Amino acid sequence: MPLSAPAPRxxxxxxxxxxxxxxxxxxxWDIEGQIIDAKSYAFPNHDRGEVSAGEPVxxxxxxxxxxxxxxxxxxEAITDFSPSKICPNIxxxxxxLVGLSIAPGWRRQTQQLLGGRYGCTHMVDLLVPIAxxxxxxxxxxKNGRERSSDGAWADTTRPRMLDSCHALxxxxxxxxxxxxxxxTGE
Numbered sequence: 001m002p003l004s005a006p007a008p009r010x011x012x013x014x015x016x017x018x019x020x021x022x023x024x025x026x027x028x029w030d031i032e033g034q035i036i037d038a039k040s041y042a043f044p045n046h047d048r049g050e051v052s053a054g055e056p057v058x059x060x061x062x063x064x065x066x067x068x069x070x071x072x073x074x075x076e077a078i079t080d081f082s083p084s085k086i087c088p089n090i091x092x093x094x095x096x097l098v099g100l101s102i103a104p105g106w107r108r109q110t111q112q113l114l115g116g117r118y119g120c121t122h123m124v125d126l127l128v129p130i131a132x133x134x135x136x137x138x139x140x141x142k143n144g145r146e147r148s149s150d151g152a153w154a155d156t157t158r159p160r161m162l163d164s165c166h167a168l169x170x171x172x173x174x175x176x177x178x179x180x181x182x183x184t185g186e
Contacts, residue, residue, distance in 0.1 A: 011040050019129045021137025024065070028073060029138055033130040034061040035122050036081075047085045056081040060123050062094060062130060068142055070102040070134060077123055090120045102131045103160065135161065158182050 019033040037058040045051050059081040065074040075098055077091035096113045100106075110127050113119070139161070162170045162182060169175065171185035 013040070014038050017126065017129055019133035021133050023141065029066050029134065030063055031066065031130050031134040031137060032061065032063045033126045033133065034059070035126045045083055047083065057083055058122050060120065060126065062123060062126055064097065064130060064134070066102070066134060068138060070138065072097050072100050074098060087120065091123070093119055094123065102134050106131050
């Protein structure tokens with residue numbers, strides 16, 4: 001169902017976030033994200049002169065390489081467009097993510113390492129959909145082949161995503177159907 005028809009309006013800003021997950025030939029996973037911000041109008045910029053309508057104000061990319069357990073083995077970031085000359089200096093800081101796991105506490109850890117003056121707001125924000133993309137890429141591929149004949153997941157350990165949202169409540173109908181051994185309802 002689409003959103004209701006909007007009031008008459010004019011687009012001023014567009015943010016595009018693209019995330020993709022890849023299985024590498026060596027068995028590791030590359031999860032890549034890109035964020036692009038653009039305005040519908042031209043404006044002056046101290047470091048770039050004029051930023052034209054539709055030209056990226058921000059264009060930044062992050063690649064995390066991880067294993068099946070979501071342990072980050074390498075991290076790469078790049079700034080192609082930014083409003084300030086100093087912004088491309090910060091992507092090197094994203095190497096601090098190596099050794100972390102995408103697991104509970106991910107947002108807190110990334111904020112501690114790269115938040116505020118230690119990183120880039122836009123690139124740190126991009127780590128949230130990258131984490132979701134990692135989960136959506138790795139978990140179903142790794143575990144999708146381990147279903148029983150009734151379609152239930154054959155996990156022997158409690159899936160990390162249980163209780164992560166309303167649909168995956170451990171006492172809900174989806175968990176009862178897909179992961180009956182971890183169902184906590186009556």
